Amino acid sequence: MKKTLVSALTTALVVGAASTTFAAANPFSDVPADHWAYDAVSQLAADGVIEGYGDTTFRGNQNITRYEMAQMIAKAMAKSDVSAADKALIDKLAAEFSDELNNLGVRVSNLERNADMVKWNGKVEYTYKSNRNTDESLKNNSDHLLFRLEPTAEVNQNWHVHARLDASTEMDSDSPAKDTDEDKVDLKRVWAQGNYNNFQVKLGKFAQIDDDSIFDTTFSGAEVSFGNKVTFTAGAGRLNFSDYYGSGEDKYAPHKIVDDNAANYQYAGLGYADGKFVGGVDYHHLNADNFYYLKDGLKKTSDKDLKTNRTNNEDTANIWLVKAAYQFDKTNGLNGFYANNTSADDLDKAWSAQYTYKGAQAENKGTWGAWAAYRYLGDNTALFSTFDALLQGQKGWEIGANYTPFKNVVGTLRYGNGKDISTDTKVENLFGRIEVFF
Structure with missing residues (x-):
């Protein structure tokens, strides 16, 4: 292999990733300033990638050994x-010269290289909930423990495979979920994602654009x-x-009466982000057989009440959403x-409208945040609400705070006080x- 070829390859690997311009002094006497490779050779020498020979020569036309290339x-x-492209080229060369690199003490076995392409993140999560209807003296408490793994595997420089695996259990004896098969392991999400310049595609089972x-x-x-x-x-x-409306949720949730659990789903959104401002307009369309809606004034006390307090002239949901921060x-914020x-x-x-002050950061011990919000979550629109202190079908105030006592350990507390939208009874959550993140 010629040194001139090595210069071209190494320039693509190292010079293309360098953050400085070519300004290093040339240490080689046989590479004049007007040589086509002068800038590249000078920078590579400054970066310590090439050393030349002891007599201050580079000998660019001389054949080199595989050991020198390694x-x-x-x-x-x-x-x-x-960059990702440069790393991919480095990996290809490392595979070609793996024996010589192993002799140099640089381990690049296929097993190790493949292991580096898979990353594992996850957390252990304990959640306590207490939901109360104070007018009717109803209370529902739950203790939930979750173990989550989120692996990411690199396919190539553009494509990755993501997954979410949850193992969960109910820890209390008075939760409705205790009577069901809640101690289980679920593959919640798995999808392939391709990232290109200003373009992204996802295929599989994943979360969509309004998960906030x-x-x-x-x-x-x-x-x-x-x-x-x-x-x-x-x-x-x-x-x-x-x-979303399986065992463990409110047994009188409105979508218990959906006869067809699977719905065709389409959505589209236009978003804008510029410095301090983020905003967007989104549209969601769902279609399912017998997709019933609740009537205002429903008293959610029995399945019979649900069936007699619903409309059945629509099989679709068409939801428009505007959001900003x-x-x-x-x-x-x-x-x-x-x-x-x-x-x-x-x-x-x-x-919903929310004011936020600071915010806990899992990686920074001692960070904290607090917020106050007012939320109105109509049953027939907040179909899959993300909120925890005010639930679907409720309106009222929420206050909360989070804190990081140790690195990668975050505690969160939320309190909601308001009313059930349909019945106007008081609720307190x-x-x-x-x-614990890892």
Whole structure:
């Protein structure tokens, strides 16, 4: 192999990732300033990738050994500030010269290289909930323990495979979920994701664009997204209602009466992000057989009441949502949304406004945050609400705080006080959670 070829390869590996311009002095007497490779050779020498020979010569036209090439690859592998494309090229060269690199003490066995392509993150989470209807002296407490793994595997420089695996159990004896098969392990999400310049595609089972408001949903299908500062996102697939209204939830939740648990689902959204401001407009369409809506004034006390207090002239949901957030400085921010289900006659609106001060950061011990919000979550619009202190079908105030007592350990406390939208009875909810990240 010629040194001139090595210069070209190593330039692509190292010079392409260098953060400085070519300004290093040339240490080699046989590479004049007008040589085509002068800048590259000078910078590579300054970066320590090439050393030349002891007599201050580079000898660019001389054949080199595989061992000398392996030395250059090893030095390129030691650099951390390389692009994905450069890393892919380094990996290919490392595989070709693996024997020589092993002799140099640089271990690049296939097993180790493949292991580096899979990353594991996760958490252990304990959650306590106490939901109370103070007018009717009803109370429901629950203690939930979750173990979550989220692996990511690299396919190539553009494609990765993601997954979410949850093992959960109910720890209390008075939870409705205790009488069901709640101690289980579920593959909650698995999808392939391709990232390109200003373009992204997802295929599989994943969360969609509004997982920060009333659509905390996982569905099976496909999604494409275009843009950078201004983005357009669209997706389509199938959504399973039983994933969200299964055992352990309110037995009189409105979607218990959906005869077809699977719904066809399509959505599209236009987003904008510029510094302190983030906003967007989204549309969601669901279609399922016998997709009933609740009537305003429903007293949720029995299955019979549910069946007699519903409308059945629609099999679809058409929900429009506008959302925005503004971060005034490092400590103060506002966010909110407004949504309307145009297919529902009653309980067809949902909205929220929240002020946030600071915020706990899992990686920084001692950080904390607090917030106050008012939320109105109509039953027929907040179908898959993300909120914990005020629930679907409720309105009122929420206050909360989070704190990081140790690195990667975050505690959260939320308190909600308001009313049931349909019955106007008073509700009071307490939510506490400890998360340990790894």
